[in-house]
Amino acid sequence: MTRKAEAAPGPTGTRRPAGGRSARLAPHTLAARDAWASALEAVPRSRFLPDLIWPHDMATGETTSVDRARDPRAWQRHADADEPIVTQWDDGNHRGEAPGRSFTSSSSMPSLVSAMLADLDARPGHRALEIGTGTGWNAALLAHRLGAENVVTIEVDRAVADEARRRLTDFGMPVRVVHGDGFLGHADGAPYDRLIATCGLRQIPHAWVAQVRPGGVLLVPWGTYYGPGEATARLVVAPDGRGASGPFTRPVAFMRMRSQRLVWPRHDDYVPPGAVSAADTSSTALTEAQLLGTGSFDAVDFALGLRVPRVARNVDRKHDGQRAVWFYGLTDRSWAVVVFRDDRERAKVYQAGPRRLWDEVADAHAWWVAHGEPAYDRFGLTVDERGQHVWLDDPDQVIGRPQGASG
Numbered sequence: 300m301t302r303k304a305e306a307a308p309g310p311t312g313t314r315r316p317a318g319g320r321s322a323r324l325a326p327h328t329l330a331a332r333d334a335w336a337s338a339l340e341a342v343p344r345s346r347f348l349p350d351l352i353w354p355h356d357m358a359t360g361e362t363t364s365v366d367r368a369r370d371p372r373a374w375q376r377h378a379d380a381d382e383p384i385v386t387q388w389d390d391g392n393h394r395g396e397a398p399g400r401s402f403t404s405s406s407s408m409p410s411l412v413s414a415m416l417a418d419l420d421a422r423p424g425h426r427a428l429e430i431g432t433g434t435g436w437n438a439a440l441l442a443h444r445l446g447a448e449n450v451v452t453i454e455v456d457r458a459v460a461d462e463a464r465r466r467l468t469d470f471g472m473p474v475r476v477v478h479g480d481g482f483l484g485h486a487d488g489a490p491y492d493r494l495i496a497t498c499g500l501r502q503i504p505h506a507w508v509a510q511v512r513p514g515g516v517l518l519v520p521w522g523t524y525y526g527p528g529e530a531t532a533r534l535v536v537a538p539d540g541r542g543a544s545g546p547f548t549r550p551v552a553f554m555r556m557r558s559q560r561l562v563w564p565r566h567d568d569y570v571p572p573g574a575v576s577a578a579d580t581s582s583t584a585l586t587e588a589q590l591l592g593t594g595s596f597d598a599v600d601f602a603l604g605l606r607v608p609r610v611a612r613n614v615d616r617k618h619d620g621q622r623a624v625w626f627y628g629l630t631d632r633s634w635a636v637v638v639f640r641d642d643r644e645r646a647k648v649y650q651a652g653p654r655r656l657w658d659e660v661a662d663a664h665a666w667w668v669a670h671g672e673p674a675y676d677r678f679g680l681t682v683d684e685r686g687q688h689v690w691l692d693d694p695d696q697v698i699g700r701p702q703g704a705s706g
């Protein structure tokens with residue numbers, strides 16, 4: 300059974316350019332890339348997967364079920380492939396083979412898993428905390444290098460936590476699996492040398508910084524409400540232990556932490572009948588490609604989200620050479636829409652409400668262009684007792700304080 304994936308985020312893959320293909324996992328290639336290759340060979344992903352899996356094709360966006368009992372060879376092929384595999388839908392409320400509405404637990408792409416472990420720079424002797432146990436495979440990889448006694452992992456979903464604990468024990472790596480909300484971290488095991496989150500955050504809790512020793516590293520997928528643009532922040536805890544700061548290392552697409560999911564605004568609540576004809580109108584020379592980027596590695600979404608806080612954006616499907624892109628304010632009923640038409644040079648804009656959301660987006664885009672269209676790795680994040688702020692090139696060049704939807 301097949302299902303087109305939700306628009307974003309994906310079930311944890313590296314964001315690929317459109318048209319990219321899933322590659323077979325090649326351990327020797329990975330060996331050249333990072334020190335985690337031998338762990339990947341010693342700890343096969345297949346030992347942590349359930350019999351019913353939903354591999355996700357990053358190129359087509361399709362998610363197809365594979366049942367081990369019915370097709371063991373296909374199951375093994377997918378387990379060994381460099382692709383994300385969905386292992387739970389709809390917080391476990393969905394049963395059966397057909398894909399559900401939203402993927403809520405998965406095993407990430409092996410190449411991304413190894414790249415993140417390399418970024419984390421966890422070494423023998425370190426103690427590590429993982430947020431988001433999922434299948435338990437990443438915890439097992441950590442345990443392979445650090446020792447099972449030095450790894451704690453937290454999972455919010457009880458059934459997922461129980462299954463991972465069982466598989467870790469069966470594999471001979473009895474990592475401590477805690478069932479609970481990872482947002483609080485796990486103070487009992489602190490201080491840690493390393494903290495890795497394998498679900499996406501919009502707001503990193505200071506508790507995590509407080510639980511990692513000075514000089515220790517946090518690696519956290521992070522993004523705003525604006526769009527799917529997300530990247531891993533690699534934060535090093537300051538010598539006084541009060542804050543942590545560092546650059547973004549790579550674009551990713553993780554499912555968000557349960558408590559930080561976006562509850563999509565209801566279009567009709569913002570734009571009731573007649574609202575478009577009553578809205579302020581203007582036009583823009585910004586093109587669809589400039590606003591949306593041309594590949595999934597494009598940093599434009601990420602950058603705009605940093606400059607336009609508390610806004611969700613929705614891109615309509617293209618229809619008859621026309622595409623509408625909507626913006627919804629998350630703390631008031633401000634909205635805007637820009638309508639691109641293939642046969643027009645300028646796009647029409649409608650906006651209404653206390654904020655002028657399109658003006659904010661256009662200003663943010665001009666700012667991004669004026670700064671040389673920075674990619675993810677020119678941005679960085681600092682988390683301290685006052686909250687979090689994002690910077691460009693240098694921690695002193697603060698460009699925004701993106702908070703939660705209500706912040």
Ligand SMILES: C[S@@+](CC[C@H](N)C(=O)[O-])C[C@H]1O[C@@H](n2cnc3c(N)ncnc32)[C@H](O)[C@@H]1O
Pocket residue numbers: 310311403404405406407430431432433434435436437438453454455456459479480481482497498553554555556557558
């Ligand atoms: C991409 S999966 C993790 C993959 C996992 N590391 C592995 O090796 O299979 C993300 C996981 O984060 C969990 N999660 C979401 N919110 C959480 C929270 N607040 N605390 C702990 N886990 C959470 C989800 O239930 C899901 O299992």
